[in-house]
Amino acid sequence: MKFGHFLTFILSLGMIGGAHGNASTIQNVKEIRDTAKSFLESHYSAAQESTDSSRVKITVGKVDPRLRLAKCDQPLTGFIPQGTDLKGNSVLGVRCVGAVSWHIYVPVAVQIYQPTVVFKRPLRKGQVISAKDLAIEPIEISRFRVVTLNRKEEIVGSILKQNARVGQPATSAMACMVCKGDKLAVIAQNSAFSVSMEGEALEDGHYGETVRVKNANSKRIIRGTVVASRKVSVSLMLSAQK
Structure with missing residues (x-):
């Protein structure tokens, strides 16, 4: 149904018939x-x-x-x-x-309308997105079914999975910050210490998403949160003191 067309449905009896009734009995x-x-x-x-x-x-x-x-x-x-x-x-x-x-x-x-990350220039599938490729502009996001981004950091350093045109709003689904097969830096940490190790991404992931990673040394499969380009973070639980 198009906006502006008559669109009033009476769903229960409340009508006053035809010419009967006056201003005091008719709803304004x-x-x-x-x-x-x-x-x-x-x-x-x-x-x-x-x-x-x-x-x-x-x-x-x-x-x-x-x-x-x-x-x-x-x-x-x-x-x-x-x-x-x-x-x-x-x-x-x-x-x-x-x-x-x-x-x-x-x-x-x-x-x-919301400040939204958009592409300043056309990019091809497979290109790495840099900050200079992006701008922040007010966009009517209600026109889009996808979730748009409002911070460049959420996509800078990602690899495009599709072509992007000038003015197109950026979305997480358009690119992978961690792509399947990437060699990654895995940061395992807790409040006491942190340690870095190498891993391999077993699936695509964007900023803030959890992905499966294979430890390069132990071959163990773990899950980490994407925090930057080719970098994931894994939380370590502190052992209870005896």
Whole structure:
């Protein structure tokens, strides 16, 4: 369904028929739209407060002014329909729980802008990504189904697994910071000491991901967290003192 098209479904009996009824018995359409907007602003306010630079733009679509719903004797409330992802073009529910109950869907558009890592120049599959290849730009991430990156460190030093075009948002899935078959530096550490050893990556991995690694000396297979290009970290448990 396209945003802006009439999209109001009556899901319970609350209609006042045809020309019957007057302004005092008919629900004001503006109040329905205002309820939808207030609900969305409250829903996203916490997310905006948790980051210094994310920005959310909310647009509430039209509700047919010819709609004849019984005026609610209680404050209207908004709700998110089950299975609805409030990003891009979507719908929001507005309900009346009063003497006469009803609920409808209102078309909405939610655009989420966030500083995002993008490619400054085209790169080919197999190239190593450097900091000069990247930039941070505000991008409407609600248009993308994938999780984008907001720090260059999460992908710098990785090898591209696909071509990248100018302006394309960077994602972890596009590259491997540790690639299968790579010779790695494995840092095993705890609060008391750390030791470095050589290993071989048994699978691809990106920043922060856990991968299987084979110890070059013992041939033992361990799991480590990718912390940098061709580098993983393994936590060692301290032995209990007797």
